[in-house]
Amino acid sequence: MTSLYRLDDETRTLAFGAAIAALLAPGDVLALHGGLGVGKTTFARGLIQALLPDIGEVPSPTYTLVQAYEGPGFPIWHFDLYRLESPDEMEEIGWQETADGVALVEWPDKAGPHLPAWRLDLLFGFEGDHRTVTLEPHGEDWQTRIDAFRF
Numbered sequence: 249m250t251s252l253y254r255l256d257d258e259t260r261t262l263a264f265g266a267a268i269a270a271l272l273a274p275g276d277v278l279a280l281h282g283g284l285g286v287g288k289t290t291f292a293r294g295l296i297q298a299l300l301p302d303i304g305e306v307p308s309p310t311y312t313l314v315q316a317y318e319g320p321g322f323p324i325w326h327f328d329l330y331r332l333e334s335p336d337e338m339e340e341i342g343w344q345e346t347a348d349g350v351a352l353v354e355w356p357d358k359a360g361p362h363l364p365a366w367r368l369d370l371l372f373g374f375e376g377d378h379r380t381v382t383l384e385p386h387g388e389d390w391q392t393r394i395d396a397f398r399f
Contacts, residue, residue, distance in 0.1 A: 249391065253399055255379040261287045264381065265294025267399045268370075272299075272350050274322040277364055279356035282372030287379050288354045291370070292326050295352065299324060309354075313341050323349035327359075335360025366390070 255261045268278070268291075280288040293306040299319045309315040309328040317324040325346045332338075335358065343351075343362050356363050366387035373380055385391045 249385075249395075251383045251394060251397070253381050253383070254375070255287060255381055258287075258290055261290045261379065262294030262297070264399060265291040265296075266298035267397070269295045269298035271393045271397060272322075274348050274350065277346075277351045277353065277367040279363060279367050279369045280352060280354045280372065281356060281369060286372035286374065287381070288370075288372055289328070291372070291381070292352045292354070296324060296326065316342070319350070325349055325351045327351065327353045329353065329355040329358035332358045335362055338362040368394070 253264060255264055272295075280291065282288055289308045296306045296317060297303060300317055303317070306326075307315060309326050310330060313328060313331065315326045317326070323346075325342070327341070327343075332341075332355070338359055343359075353359060353363065356369075366389075368390050369384040369386065371382040371384060373382075383394050383397075385394045
């Protein structure tokens with residue numbers, strides 16, 4: 249079952265990321281879908297800053313493809329696969345190291361078979377002038393977490 253949320257501005261998108269951060273556990277993968285400018289990186293920034301409040305700036309990994317953070321109890325990997333030319337490059341950018349951490353993946357379709365079936369898809373888009381995000385859990389554990397989620 250999916251859930252739709254309206255994200256009226258950057259502050260609300262950051263807060264939504266912080267709220268989702270409370271649900272995370274090692275091994276989680278969040279697939280951030282949507283075009284340019286829909287709020288994927290802002291969401292990721294809010295999530296990372298909630299887990300690491302003293303971090304300061306959280307840059308977009310557009311050019312580096314991945315940013316890694318040592319989180320409280322697990323590492324956090326923020327991938328931006330927009331410039332990835334082939335799913336085979338996932339190995340080169342450290343995908344195999346994410347198993348014990350949390351992976352946030354922008355442009356997840358470019359990951360090909362590396363994207364696990366057991367994940368949370370976040371579909372960012374627009375409804376009129378407002379940004380929206382739809383949560384689409386894959387796997388029973390994600391469904392249970394999303395059913396209990398309030399924002």
